[in-house]
Amino acid sequence: xxxxxxxxxxxxxxxxxxxxxxxxxxxxxxxxxxxxxxxxxxxxxxxxxxxxxxxxxxxxxxxxxxxxxxxxxxxxxxxxxxxxxxxxxxxxxxxxxxxxxxxxxxxxxxxxxxxxxxxxxxxxxxxxxxxxxxxxxxxxxxxxxxxxxxxxxxxxxxxxxxxxxxxxxxxxxxxxxxxxxxxxxxxxxxxxxxxxxxxxxxxxxxxxxxxxxxxxxxxxxxxxxxxxxxxxxxxxxxxxxxxxxxxxxxxxxxxxxxxxxxxxxxxxxxxxxxxxxxxxxxxxxxxxxxxxxxxxxxxxxxxxxxxx
Amino acid sequence: xxxxxxxxxxxxxxxxxxxxxxxxxxxxxxxxxxxxxxxxxxxxxxxxxxxxxxxxxxxxxxxxxxxxxxxxxxxxxxxxxxxxxxxxxxxxxxxxxxxxxxxxxxxxxxxxxxxxxxxxxxxxxxxxxxxxxxxxxxxxxxxxxxxxxxxxxxxxxxxxxxxxxxxxxxxxxxxxxxxxxxxxxxxxxxxxxxxxxxxxxxxxxxxxxxxxxxxxxxxxxxxxxxxxxxxxxxxxxxxxxxxxxxxxxxxxxxxxxxxxxxxxxxxxxxxxxxxxxxxx
Numbered sequence: 001x002x003x004x005x006x007x008x009x010x011x012x013x014x015x016x017x018x019x020x021x022x023x024x025x026x027x028x029x030x031x032x033x034x035x036x037x038x039x040x041x042x043x044x045x046x047x048x049x050x051x052x053x054x055x056x057x058x059x060x061x062x063x064x065x066x067x068x069x070x071x072x073x074x075x076x077x078x079x080x081x082x083x084x085x086x087x088x089x090x091x092x093x094x095x096x097x098x099x100x101x102x103x104x105x106x107x108x109x110x111x112x113x114x115x116x117x118x119x120x121x122x123x124x125x126x127x128x129x130x131x132x133x134x135x136x137x138x139x140x141x142x143x144x145x146x147x148x149x150x151x152x153x154x155x156x157x158x159x160x161x162x163x164x165x166x167x168x169x170x171x172x173x174x175x176x177x178x179x180x181x182x183x184x185x186x187x188x189x190x191x192x193x194x195x196x197x198x199x200x201x202x203x204x205x206x207x208x209x210x211x212x213x214x215x216x217x218x219x220x221x222x223x224x225x226x227x228x229x230x231x232x233x234x235x236x237x238x239x240x241x242x243x244x245x246x247x248x249x250x251x252x253x254x255x256x257x258x259x260x261x262x263x264x265x266x267x268x269x270x271x272x273x274x275x276x277x278x279x280x281x282x283x284x285x286x287x288x289x290x291x292x293x294x295x296x297x298x299x300x301x302x303x304x305x306x307x308x
Numbered sequence: 309x310x311x312x313x314x315x316x317x318x319x320x321x322x323x324x325x326x327x328x329x330x331x332x333x334x335x336x337x338x339x340x341x342x343x344x345x346x347x348x349x350x351x352x353x354x355x356x357x358x359x360x361x362x363x364x365x366x367x368x369x370x371x372x373x374x375x376x377x378x379x380x381x382x383x384x385x386x387x388x389x390x391x392x393x394x395x396x397x398x399x400x401x402x403x404x405x406x407x408x409x410x411x412x413x414x415x416x417x418x419x420x421x422x423x424x425x426x427x428x429x430x431x432x433x434x435x436x437x438x439x440x441x442x443x444x445x446x447x448x449x450x451x452x453x454x455x456x457x458x459x460x461x462x463x464x465x466x467x468x469x470x471x472x473x474x475x476x477x478x479x480x481x482x483x484x485x486x487x488x489x490x491x492x493x494x495x496x497x498x499x500x501x502x503x504x505x506x507x508x509x510x511x512x513x514x515x516x517x518x519x520x521x522x523x524x525x526x527x528x529x530x531x532x533x534x535x536x537x538x539x540x541x542x543x544x545x546x547x548x549x550x551x552x553x554x555x556x557x558x559x560x561x562x563x564x565x566x567x568x569x570x571x572x573x574x575x576x577x578x579x580x581x582x583x584x585x586x587x588x
Contacts, residue, residue: 059573068401068571092404098572102579103396106326115322118315119403166399178572 013041018077019174019206020048020065025074027060027230034060036230038074042223044173045204047196049211049221053300056227058210059099062176065208066096079174092123092130095172095205097163099179105152109143109162110134112151113169120170131169140198141165142191156183164192168199175199177209181216189216196220218292226299233303242290245298254284316409320416327421337421340378341428344371347495348436356497356533364437366533369525370494372426373517376454379422380461381468382485387414388469388566389478393578398570407567415462439527446524449541453520460513460548463555470559470566473578494518497533506535513551516544 015021020042027035035057042048052058063069064076067083067090076082081090104112117131124130138144141161146154154162160183167175181189193216199205211217217224218238226234226241234241248263251270255278264270267287274282290298327333347367354363391397391410400406434440472478491505492498492515498506509515522530523539531539 063571063573066402066571068398070568088404091402091406096402098395098398099576101399102394103391103399105394106330107322111322115315115319116399116403118318119312119405119409122311123404170404 013043017043019044019046019079020208021075021077022061022065023075025061025064025076026072027057027064027069028072034230035071035074038227038230038232040225040232040235042206042208044206045200046222047200047207047209047220049209049217049224050227051211051214051217051224051296052227057230058227059178061227062178062208062210066094066176067091089123092120092170093173095167095170095175097167097175097177097180099182101159101163105150107151108148109151109154110138110147112162113137113165116166117169123170128171128173130171132171137165137169140195142188157185157188160184161188161192164195168205171203172205174206174208177207179211180209181211181213193219214292214296224292226296228300228303234299238292238295241299242292242295245290245295249290250286250288252284252286252288253282255281259284312405312408313412315405316412317416319409319413320420323413323417324420327417328424337425338428340375341425344375344429345432345436347371348433351437357500359533361530361533362437362439365439365526366497366522366530367495368429368433368437368440369521370518372429372525373457373519373521374489374492374494374514375426375429376422376457376521377461377514377517378485379418379425380458381465382482383418383421384414384462384465385469385472385481386475386478387418388466389472389475392473392566392570393475393575393582395575397567398572398575401567401570407563411466411563415458418462419458440525441527442525449520449524452545453517453524456545456548456552457513457517457520460551460555461517463559464513464551467555467559467562470562473566474581488512488514492518499533499535510535510547513548516547520544520548 018041020040022041023039025035025038026033038057038061040048050058050061060069064071065078065083067078067086070084076084078086079090079093083090107115114134117134117137120130132140135144138147141164143158143161143165146158149158151159151162160180164177164180167177181192184192196207197220200207207220209217209220221238223235223237224241225232234244236244248265249267251262251264251267251274253260253274262270271287327337348364351362351364351367355361356363356366388397397407397410400410403409468481472481488509489495491501491509492512493501493509494514498509498515501509519534519539520541522534523541523544528539531537534540
């Protein structure tokens, strides 16, 4: 059952709740169309994961939303303002973590966070204390021990955590994270996930992240957007997406010390049969619907196939 | 605006401190100063041709003029190019008022380092050469000349820096600049140059900064060996003011263009290119 074309619908976010609102965004470099009509919206406090193969236009999309790149056409509103013409007050509400930075190598970690934080001081407002106090921030990202270390001397994972710290030092309303956990060990990754949850729960920060780690996307994101060939081919929670792709569920169980695997489009009748037949002799029973990875591969593959 | 100024100055002082505590940076800044001192030392008894004036006494203030011009033109340009490549500028762009803070910080840091490198030449230089004399008139000259020197060079330097986005193509700027120093009467009186070279030299600020510094540090009798037998303060003011106006008109446009083009993928592409050219 091949899925061709674009999934209809997507998620409807009421207009007045939209932190990000993108309609028919197009980008063309010379004669090459990189974005061919991207539309989506994000609500306050939501975590959106933008997935897609390399070259699908993820970075271009994010850079347009960050105000770092001019678009060819389409309507874009971020925090109620067009990023192409937004001012410094808007900039103060947006946090940016790009894929890799090598800047400020001579600075000490604490010195740099203190300095960059100072730019946000005047943008503090009711309900939003800015900047984040440096010592708390160091603690939150786990860099307290490295406070006096020069930035060039940080390990890859520490550097990445510093980038995240700089991205949130102004306590942004909206945070862009471009592959935030590349180079993290599992523990650092877990801590980072906790930090993301804290940002959305405590500060109501809206987060748009890109990642190639589908597990991470499933854990963090309220909603997943899949970008392929310059357009959004799927928009919904991991659960919704896997439901949309007709796939087979995998049933695993153990009986008499032997491990069994069976695939079925509809697992219910098979399971009933299995249990009627063997009853309690069936142990370690697992039913797994499409993983996000399966769904993703299927969607992207079908979409590309449909184009050929 | 005041807030940005404060943060920018704080930034400049931090960078100034980083430079002062970094051996490699210090060497980069002070190497020309040491070179100048050694040159002065060996000029010991040389005279300005056709006169009885000490060549060293004339070269010391000239070279201070040159150091100031270099600080304003080259150092700023180099910083802009390097900071663009490593993403420091993009970071500034991602921070509210970050670009202004960055530029203010650069002017403070480069100003501080230029002053330091001038002092490294001036203080021992005073003992090396005879005939320096700073009177009230000289101090008054410095009071208008130094700020004008900054305004006439820093924006132009920033414009140059925002124009090149590859550190390796920056040599294209350095070479003509050294040529300009050679014909600008820094190490050898400009009066001894052919007329057309004199004409070229007088278009650019290096000659005028050297002349202004000589007028501040040398007795008035030295003016006799200058073009037109005078310190030509009015002309100095005029030419430097034209450069200042041109720089202030040009720099914001070029800096804005540069800032507009900064993005994560631009930085990544530049790094890729740098890696490739290193491998080759």
